[in-house]
Amino acid sequence: MDEKPSDQKPAPSEPNRQRTFPSAAEDRLHTHLDPETPQTSSPAYRLGYADPDFLLRDELRPTRLQLEFLKPEILQRDRGITATVVIFGSARIPAPEDAAARIEEAERAVALTPDDPEAAERLRSIRALAAKSRYYDEARRLSEMMSCLPEDEAAACERKPPHGPYSVVVVTGGGPGIMEAANRGAFEGGAESIGLNIVLPFEQRPNPYITPYLCFNFHYFALRKMHFMMRAIALVVFPGGFGTLDELFEVLNLIQTRKVRPMPVLLFGRQYWERIVNFPALVDEGVISPGDLDLFTYVETAEEAWGLLEPVLKVAHRR
Numbered sequence: 001m002d003e004k005p006s007d008q009k010p011a012p013s014e015p016n017r018q019r020t021f022p023s024a025a026e027d028r029l030h031t032h033l034d035p036e037t038p039q040t041s042s043p044a045y046r047l048g049y050a051d052p053d054f055l056l057r058d059e060l061r062p063t064r065l066q067l068e069f070l071k072p073e074i075l076q077r078d079r080g081i082t083a084t085v086v087i088f089g090s091a092r093i094p095a096p097e098d099a100a101a102r103i104e105e106a107e108r109a110v111a112l113t114p115d116d117p118e119a120a121e122r123l124r125s126i127r128a129l130a131a132k133s134r135y136y137d138e139a140r141r142l143s144e145m146m147s148c149l150p151e152d153e154a155a156a157c158e159r160k161p162p163h164g165p166y167s168v169v170v171v172t173g174g175g176p177g178i179m180e181a182a183n184r185g186a187f188e189g190g191a192e193s194i195g196l197n198i199v200l201p202f203e204q205r206p207n208p209y210i211t212p213y214l215c216f217n218f219h220y221f222a223l224r225k226m227h228f229m230m231r232a233i234a235l236v237v238f239p240g241g242f243g244t245l246d247e248l249f250e251v252l253n254l255i256q257t258r259k260v261r262p263m264p265v266l267l268f269g270r271q272y273w274e275r276i277v278n279f280p281a282l283v284d285e286g287v288i289s290p291g292d293l294d295l296f297t298y299v300e301t302a303e304e305a306w307g308l309l310e311p312v313l314k315v316a317h318r319r
Helices: 024-031 058-078 096-112 117-130 134-147 151-156 178-188 221-230 242-256 270-276 279-284 290-295 302-318
Strands: 084-088 169-172 193-198 215-218 232-237 265-268 297-299
Touching (some): 058 215, 058 221, 084 134, 084 242, 096 117, 134 169, 134 302, 215 221, 221 232, 232 242, 242 265, 297 302
Parallel strands (some): 084 232, 193 215
């Protein structure tokens, strides 16, 4: 395997200069030198920025919102990331190599409990998801296309650029399924990729292909969705459920209302989307304009999507 993005911590963006005042980090260390007394042991004595219990108070929500905006923003800026392609899609769609095993497991469960409607429904659902496993490969291949140098250029290049040949970084929601496939394609192409995870009430973990120093975690959905769009130059959407639909419609609304600059929005799988969302009916009902149907384009393969994305990536690279 070719070299992968380095996990070395990026240098801070602030220039190295002599400070007039001690840094916040230095003062936090100085407090450890204070003698232990009832006063210094009290939570009230803790520095405000070093007191987790204080930062978690309801009154500090505006501060936490600001921190959740600033941390990913500063760390991406430190890495020189200025343009991204966002890839959305279901966390439930399996890799092709896993689909058959999942079906077999569900079939065994039905055989053991043939009168259990939940087992039958689970088998039906798993078969439906397995039928969409080709999208895992399409997302993986498209991400790798964005991350790899053309063969003739790669042969003459001693070191792969960490942001890919077009200085554009793939961004996902950081989870399994389509998100994993997109991060995996970038990883296999030797480029960095971003994962914007969010804390959920059940166990979840980032997929293993996200570049570790670009793997972020969010408490607020609103800030996470904002970061999806802040550097986006294109959006690629694979079949998905409520989360994917939420993200897709927010972007379409932002483009429609001109709150963001126009960008390609590619929907993988025309048959799926036309069954799930009746866009022409919205036109018939008068709630969107006929021209709004031009805000997105259907595609079926990574090659078809790449043909639409490559010119956009080249323009972004020249900026």
